[in-house]
Amino acid sequence: NRLDDAEGVFKQVVQLVPGSATPHFYLARVYERSGKTPLAVEQLKRVITLEPGSDIGRRATVRLGLIKGVQLLEKKDVQGGLKEFQAVLTIDPNELMALFNIGTIYRELKQPDEAVATFKKLLEIEPRHLEARLRLGVIYMEAKQYVESSRELESVVSMGANTPFGQQATAILRNMQETFGEKLAEARKLVDEMEGYKKALVINPDDLAAHFNLGVLYAKQAVRDEALREFQEVARIKPDHAKAHYYIGLIQDDKGLYEKAVDAYNKAVTLEKDPAEAERIREKLQVAVARDLYAKDKLDLAKKHFDDLLQKKPNDMLALFYTALIQSKKGETGEAERTYQKIIGLYPDNLGARANLALLYES
Numbered sequence: 001n002r003l004d005d006a007e008g009v010f011k012q013v014v015q016l017v018p019g020s021a022t023p024h025f026y027l028a029r030v031y032e033r034s035g036k037t038p039l040a041v042e043q044l045k046r047v048i049t050l051e052p053g054s055d056i057g058r059r060a061t062v063r064l065g066l067i068k069g070v071q072l073l074e075k076k077d078v079q080g081g082l083k084e085f086q087a088v089l090t091i092d093p094n095e096l097m098a099l100f101n102i103g104t105i106y107r108e109l110k111q112p113d114e115a116v117a118t119f120k121k122l123l124e125i126e127p128r129h130l131e132a133r134l135r136l137g138v139i140y141m142e143a144k145q146y147v148e149s150s151r152e153l154e155s156v157v158s159m160g161a162n163t164p165f166g167q168q169a170t171a172i173l174r175n176m177q178e179t180f181g182e183k184l185a186e187a188r189k190l191v192d193e194m195e196g197y198k199k200a201l202v203i204n205p206d207d208l209a210a211h212f213n214l215g216v217l218y219a220k221q222a223v224r225d226e227a228l229r230e231f232q233e234v235a236r237i238k239p240d241h242a243k244a245h246y247y248i249g250l251i252q253d254d255k256g257l258y259e260k261a262v263d264a265y266n267k268a269v270t271l272e273k274d275p276a277e278a279e280r281i282r283e284k285l286q287v288a289v290a291r292d293l294y295a296k297d298k299l300d301l302a303k304k305h306f307d308d309l310l311q312k313k314p315n316d317m318l319a320l321f322y323t324a325l326i327q328s329k330k331g332e333t334g335e336a337e338r339t340y341q342k343i344i345g346l347y348p349d350n351l352g353a354r355a356n357l358a359l360l361y362e363s
Helices: 003-016 022-034 037-050 055-074 078-091 096-108 112-125 130-142 146-160 164-180 182-203 208-220 224-237 242-254 258-271 275-295 299-312 317-329 333-346 351-362
Strands: none
Touching (some): 022 037, 022 055, 037 055, 055 078, 078 096, 096 112, 096 130, 112 130, 146 164, 146 182, 182 208, 208 242, 224 242, 242 258, 242 275, 258 275, 275 299, 275 317
């Protein structure tokens, strides 16, 4: 850090070996650190003139790009700065300053996915870059990805608790804990479980238990496509896995793919050995068949299935609701009105029944 002395020595070296680019490059670095940017630019251009295409010439080009990028940001030319830093990465993909600034620009431009990807790449190269890790944690927090945010912020604290970045991370973590409390801990536990199963599948892609448990966790979070994929993997590995077919049926049912749901429920009923569980699946199957018939406008057949369900469970909300829909479609407005009123009496919070009844009155 004795920059004045360093400047004097490098100037002497320039005089001793006037054709060498190396002392000019390090003299430029001294000027950069001293805040003498115009002098740094002059020396870097000299490097490129003396040794174009060489390693040190390439490094000088990178430094010039970084300086220009920062200058453009200072002038509020965000897009211009982004282009300069991206150009730097074409020369040196691992240039930390370029990656850091690109990540910061993406965040400013409201492009969180690109910002996250950039900061993650930077941290792969330099895991102890606390400011980048702090910013990544903040971006996750802004995107409401609190588990990922808390992990990054905790890493900042563990690596530099007494640094300004560590202190900022500590304050943010404290606020998150006050806001979410046990919910954050539960979410962390869930994500840890999921990551454990994913790691198991990297080791053994046909790990039945890992696929099934991961599917259950996805289903709990209502991440349907991912859950469906995992249960389909279970069924591929073990075709007679009744529970996998049952869960496939539930997801297809939830997605409104009733034919596929019926097929899955049929397989589950056939394979299920527990009589009570098989009966529960049969009820789901009957509902899926009825909803499929309704979707295909086969109203009389659908009504028959829903009537059968109501014989067993007179207050079944779904069967009552579809019955009212069918009655309304068939012009049986009086019966539909009574059915909707029954639903509202049993389930006062059913907004669908209230809205449909209002439309019925309006017509």
